[in-house]
Amino acid sequence: MNTKTKRRMIAVTGVIVMVLIVVLAVVGGSSSATTVSVAEAATGDYAGQKIQVSGNVVDDSFETKDNVLTFAIYDPEGDGSQQVNVRYAGGVSATFGNGVTAICTGKLDENGVLNASELVTKCPSKYENASEALGVAQLLGYGEEVVGKPVKVTGFVEAGSLAAAGAGDERFVLVDPESGTTLPIAYEGALSDDIADEITLVVTGSIDEGGKFTATDVAIAE
Structure with a gap:
């Protein structure tokens, strides 16, 4: 084995040792x-x-x-x-x-x-039948008739709208699949890991005079 080959082997061995040290440090740090x-x-x-x-x-x-x-x-x-x-x-x-x-x-x-x-x-997943829930456009169409009253509304999650609790006034935006009408949802509770963009939900809560919908429960539509 010539000197050049020996140097290459030493260099490669050194790199491998450094990688192992880093891996062990990461694994050790997390465990x-x-x-x-x-x-x-x-x-x-x-x-x-x-x-x-x-x-x-x-x-x-x-x-x-x-x-x-x-x-x-x-x-x-x-x-x-x-x-x-x-x-x-x-x-x-x-x-x-x-x-x-x-x-x-x-x-x-x-x-x-x-x-x-x-x-x-x-957070464990919750599921609920959407047959008795109002569509977003349908809910908004009732106007003052539903203000302050407990209702269920269904729609899918607008892409990119999901946020953690406390990050802002809106937790996510619900979209009516037929009309495209949107409804911002305020919610401070836990959401399941299964809730993601374009997942259809059943949201229970009430809407105020300013059009803000505050949810008390959020479930994935069955």
Whole structure:
């Protein structure tokens, strides 16, 4: 084996070793978090440690300021008064909202706040028959007759309109498949991962005098 070939082999070996180090660092970094309950995290015993904790988002506890999301979680099967405050600066899924299960990974500071580097949200899918729901154009056609009254409306999700709770006044826009009429929907609850662009939904809620529809429940049309 000549000197040139030896140098090439050494260089290749060095690259392989560096890649392995990076891979191990990434894998090790994501797997080194200690899984704890909300109650355990709330004790403060894990301050300064990387932990993973799962819980449901406390209703209306979230706020986005300077692209940083803050919220609180609780254990739905435990003591609801025990909560952990979470701070997350990453991208937030459209599924995020009141009551959604949030799996948070990060470091707990001395004040008991979990500074999350990873946030995964999960919400079970809901399905509902759309036969008794009004179309968007049909609902708007009733005018003042339906203002303030609980109704069900159906339509498909306008492409690109889905947003996380707290990101703005509109959670998504519902479109009438026949007329193309649109209806902005305000909703602070959790959305299923199965809800995406152009999925047909059945939305329960009420419309106000200004034409704003506030939903109390969102389901995928059967």
